[in-house]
Amino acid sequence: MTARRSAPTVLPCAIDPQSWDIDEGSYRAGRDAQRECFRCPRLAACRAEVAKMIAAGDLPRSMIWAGVAYRHEGTAVATDRELRVYYNRVEGQRAIERGSAA
Numbered sequence: 001m002t003a004r005r006s007a008p009t010v011l012p013c014a015i016d017p018q019s020w021d022i023d024e025g026s027y028r029a030g031r032d033a034q035r036e037c038f039r040c041p042r043l044a045a046c047r048a049e050v051a052k053m054i055a056a057g058d059l060p061r062s063m064i065w066a067g068v069a070y071r072h073e074g075t076a077v078a079t080d081r082e083l084r085v086y087y088n089r090v091e092g093q094r095a096i097e098r099g100s101a102a
């Protein structure tokens with residue numbers, strides 16, 4: 001008799017990690033990443049992990065984790081408007097670094 005194995009779940013953030021990095025992706029990619037988190041089978045576990053890390057003072061930085069975006073200093077982005085502002089600021093910084101800022 002052979003044991004039946006289920007296929008391992010490939011997590012969305014492992015397939016496209018750049019979209020979960022809010023210093024790399026775009027506003028649209030970030031919003032899509034948040035939606036993927038809310039459908040993810042690991043959402044509850046992720047929420048527990050990030051809560052444990054924050055309680056220990058180890059803040060998530062520049063990422064989306066369990067559907068929440070965290071700025072590079074570790075504070076959560078609370079609203080859609082704040083998320084747009086963050087991505088606009090990051091894009092402006094990238095433009096400066098490329099030497100293409102207006």
Ligand code: SF4
Nearest residue numbers: 013037040043046066
């Ligand atoms: S809930 Fe966690 S494991 Fe799932 S996509 Fe989001 S960050 Fe990745």
